[in-house]
Amino acid sequence: MAASTTVASNTPRPALPARSVWRRILSGDSLAYSVTFAAAAMILLVTGILVWELYSNSQASRAKFGWNFLFTSTWDPVADQFGALPFIYGTVVTSALALCIGIPLGVGAAIFLAELAPPRISDALTFLIELLAAVPSVIYGLLGIFVLVPILRQVEPAIRAVLGWTPLFQGPFYGVSLFAAGVVLAVMIIPFIISISREVILAVPSDQREAALALGATRWESTWDVVVPYARNGIMGSIFLALARSLGETMAVTMVIGNDPKIKASLFAPGYSIAAVVANEFTEATGDMYISALIELGLVLFALTIVINGLARLLVARRNMA
Amino acid sequence: MSPSLHLLRRKAVNIVMLTLTGLCTLIAAGTLVFILGYLFIHGAKSLSWNFFTQLPTPVGETGGGMANAIVGSAKLLLIASLVGVPIGFLGGVYLAEFGGSKFSFVVRYVTDLLNGVPSIVIGIFAYTVIVLPQRHFSTLAGGLALGVMMIPIAVRSSEEFLRAVPVSLREGAMALGASKSQAILTVVIPAAKNGIITGIMLNLARVAGETAPLLFTSFSNRYWSPGWEQPIAALPVMIFTYAISPYEDWHEQAWSAGFVLLTLVLMVNIAARLLLSKRKHVAR
Amino acid sequence: MSPAKPMPASAQQAPEPDMAPPSVNMAASGEPNLAAESATKISATDLNFHYGSFQALHGISMKIFENRVTACIGPSGCGKSTFLRTLNRMNETVRHSRVEGEILLDGQNLHSFEVSEVRRRVGMVFQRSNPFPKSIFDNVAYGLRINGVPGGGSPSRGELRDAVEHSLRRAALWDEVKDKLHQSAYSLSGGQQQRLCIARALAVNPEVLLLDEPCSALDPIATTKIEDLIFHLKSSCTIVIVTHNMQQAARVADYTGFFLLGRLIEFDETPLIFKNPAQKETEDYVTGRFG
Structure with missing residues (x-):
């Protein structure tokens, strides 16, 4: 028709x-x-x-546990008791940490590449940084286990000396931890934030910069007061895309998070994430309820990333319309 | 009149902040150089010819290689292409040539949605669709998972390259009496061919490194896997299992595998990007 | 700090004075037969400007008189906008650009000032109105917020409000926007947006205002409003306007310079330029024989 x-x-x-x-x-x-x-x-x-x-x-699991699935923290395959809270906690904490590290570094670098670096250097560096986004996640995991974790063990006393008084950095540190997972995720999402934010900043009309400079603004003032606010929606969009990616990231996290389904305030403690538990336990899962619970975890992860991706698209699209 | 304190402060803020953004760039780019450098040095060191020709040795014995995993990855990618490329490409043709309706809006939206689905969830999907009814892991299930992952990007890149073909070319063909489908087949698709193929190569490079959706679909295998119905080894899955194993020798092999995988992925990426950027310059 | 670092003009000021092309020397030596009852605000001497290997300005010498309106006319690409943008050093933001020659602001070399000082004293309004995506109030207040008050430090709320009102009144926009100061600047019409940009430039009390084809995107009514505004502003401000519209130059300007291919062909009182030009090229242009 x-x-x-x-x-x-x-x-x-x-x-x-x-x-x-x-x-x-x-x-x-x-x-x-x-x-x-x-x-x-x-x-x-x-x-x-x-x-x-x-x-x-996930019908069996949803029928048995209802919404409690999301709010209880017992994960006991032997007793067929499944609560997803430790995994949700680990997923959220590691992604939040990744954003705390990734946003300043990523947006800072994007500003430098878009506003300050000579175009040729900017293009070359961006090319390199975008290659980082193509590196498979299992390779980040490999480097995480054998390079990052030993390094973190080295710098741990220093971190503890500065931030040890907060509840976030207490307890024994074995290397594999929520902290290590957050750092690996940060490295993985930074290229995304940089390449999208840079493009958004480059798209800001130059008359906006000129208007600020002509009023006597310094380079930084024109960038921070005028260019970045103008590009704000697009930058937020890049951050949400990065967040969606880090929530669903599996291999690199599985390899360094420590795989311990407990909720601990300390970032130095090992944890577990939704994607990691599915990756680790799916093949070993026996019993229909166990499988069903793991699939419900997949459903939770799916819903989470869909919402975040939707927000990201909304922000980026709004920028295009403006 | 001396420059006021206010102005001095502004200038200081300017310099400090600009330096900081430069530092951010340095850290980001430095991480990359470090990652590549470390992997290449460490991986190349432990790489040997056996890696490409031998099967894995039994636990405890040193030596051996990952020949089966290399072939396995190739087989998985073949199935993935058979699933992902036709659907993705034809879907892209639909959006570029027959789009504009509400239906194509929905297709675009759902494609974006599918693109955002974490790979492990795609793995669950392939598991429930193939592994669960068949009651065993198989090459087909793994290939299907990777194929579904290819679809959204194949759609988007095909649509983009088809749209980049100038309207004048289409009109030229139609003016000569070609029907719409003849114009698409004989003029538009050939004009966009290189771009679309490059897009598919990038797409393959992306799913070649995927591990999570294979863990419980194609599983793994320490031997050759004839046919399409058995579990099969893949390079990224081998990296994972070897890396988390307690054996020193396996760690070295994981590095070798990482080196091979990354070299392939980066070579495809660099070649594709260079090709695409050259094309863009010509178009301008 | 701008990444493009032009050499300080004083370093090579007027290297070879007699190298200036002959056509310029005659009328455009910067001293037309003016009854210069007004002080010189800006004077440019032997100004050359390069974008990379392209030389956009050739030996421009010109004086801008205080509290007068000076127009720069000429066909597109003649360098009139480039010249304007050297007067507040906006051209420094262009990569690979280079300026030679000397520009004096109140007798002091323009490059001896801090660049933000120059741009505060020499304000600029652009061809396309470019309000920030902020409220009307914040647009006008922006310059005050970053530059601070003369004594140093940030302006108080009351000071800001007064200054914003004052600038909007000077730009003849106050009555139209006083009830919606906190709405987005994009809610204004094109002509209002351009006057908002003028108000924004006026807020920091510039001594000179550079207008780069301010009316080229506006309808005739909005254009008239801006021309009226220019007429009123010149009592408190020195104005340089670039325009491709010769009638506009004839209406608003006291002095007019005619640019062609990067050279200043003729500079004189406006009536003389239009009625009795000394140069053949000027006559051709103002009578519409080309351009």
């Missing part, structure tokens, strides 16, 4: 309807339309099945 609207302009007079339809089929327009339409519909179908599978296969 929609095919007729797209080809209507070059179909001949309505006097010969039968012939024109015949010709259209011969020329393949309907065929091309149907085939590509089917592919597009397939995408919807696959996504629909994905949601349905997550939903229906």
Whole structure:
């Protein structure tokens, strides 16, 4: 039906309807339309099945635990008792830490690359930094285990000396920890923040900069008071995209978080994240309730990232409209 | 009149803040150089010919390689392409050539949504669809998971490159009497061909490094995996299992595998980006 | 600090005075037959300006008189905007740019000042209105907030409010916006936005105001308002306006300079330029034979 609207302009007079339809089929327009339409519909179908599978296969767990699944912290496969709170906590804490490290570094670097560095150096550095985004996450995990964790063990006394009085940095430190996971995630999301934010900042019309400079603003004042606020929505969008990515990140986190389903205030303590527990326990899971609970974890993760991604798109799209 | 204190302070803030942003860049870029440098030095050191030709040795014996995992990754990528490329490419053609309706808005929206789904969740999907009914891990399940991951990016890159083909080319073909589908097949797609292929290469490089969706779909295998119905080893999964193992020798092999994987991924990325940027310059 | 570092003009001031092209020397020596009853506010001598390897200005010498309106006219690409932007050193923001020659502001070399000092004293309004995406009030207050009050330190709330009102009144915008000061500047019409930009520039009390084709994007009514404004402002401010509209120059300017291919062809009192130009090129241009 929609095919007729797209080809209507070059179909001949309505006097010969039968012939024109015949010709259209011969020329393949309907065929091309149907085939590509089917592919597009397939995408919807696959996504629909994905949601349905997550939903229906977590049925047992949802029926047994209800909303308590999200708010209890017992994870005991032997007793068939499952509460996701420790994993949700670990996911949120590591992502928050990643953002605390990643936002200042990423946005700072984006400002430098967009506003201050000569274009050629900026392009070259951006090229390099964007390559970082292509590095597979299992490789970040590898480096996390064998490079970052030993380094963190070295600098741990220093961190403890400065911040040890806060509840965030207490208790024994074995290297693998919420802290290590947050740092690895930060390294992974920084390229995203940089490359999107840089583009957004570059898109700020130069007359905004000039207006500020012409009033006597310094370079930094024009950047911070005028350019960055102008690009604010896009920068926020890049941060939300980075957040969505870090929430769903699996391998690198699994390898350094310590895999301990407990809720501890200290970042030095090992923890566990949603993605990590699914990755570690899925193949070993015996019993339908166990599998069902793990799939419900997948559903939670899915919902979480969908919401965050949706927010990100909203922000980036609004910028484009302005 | 001397420059006021106020002005001096502003200038100081200016210099301090600009230096700080430079430092941020230095840290970010430095991390990259460090990661690549460390991996290349460490990985290349332990790499040997055996890595490419031998099977893994039993636990406790040193030596051996990951020949099966390399072949395994290739087989998984083949299935992934068979799933992801046709759907993604044709979907992209639909959006670029027949788009504009409410339906295409929904397709775009859902594609974005699918792109944001964490890879481990895609793994769960392939598990419930194939592994659960069949009651065993298989190459097919892993390939399907990777294929679904390819779809959103394939759609987006195909659509983008098709749209970049100037309208005048289409009109030129239609003016010569070509139907819309003839114009698409003979003029538009050939014009966008290089871009689309580059996009698919980048896409493959991305899923080649995916580990999470394979853990409980294609699982792993210490031997060759004939056919498509058995569990199969893949390079990234081997890196994971070897890295968290307690054996020193396995750690070294994990580094080698990481080195090989990263070299492949980065080579494809660099080549593709150079190609694309050259294309852009010509277009301008 | 701007990354492009032009050499201080004093370092190579007027290297070879007699190298200036002959066509310029005659009328555009900066001393037209003016009954200069007004003091010189800015004087440029042998100004050359380069963008990379392209020389945009060739040996410009020109004087801007205090409390007068000076217009720069000429076909597009003739360098009139470039010249304007050297007067508050905005051209320094362009990479690979280089300026030679001397510009004096009140007899002092422009490059001996802090750049933000120069730009506070020599304000600028651009071709396209470019309000910040902030409220009307915050737009006007921006310059005051960053530059502080003359004694140093941030302006108090009352000071800000008074200064904003004063500037908006000077820009003849107060009555139209006084009830919606905290709405977005983008809620204003094009002409109002341009007057807002003028108010924003006036807020820091500039001694000179540079207007770079301020009316080119405006309709005739809005243009008239801005021309009226220019007429009123010149009692408190020295004004330099770049325009491609010759009628506008004839209406608002006391002095007019005609630029062509990066050279100042002729500079004189406005009536003389339009009625009795000394140069053939000027005559061709003002009579509409080209450009």
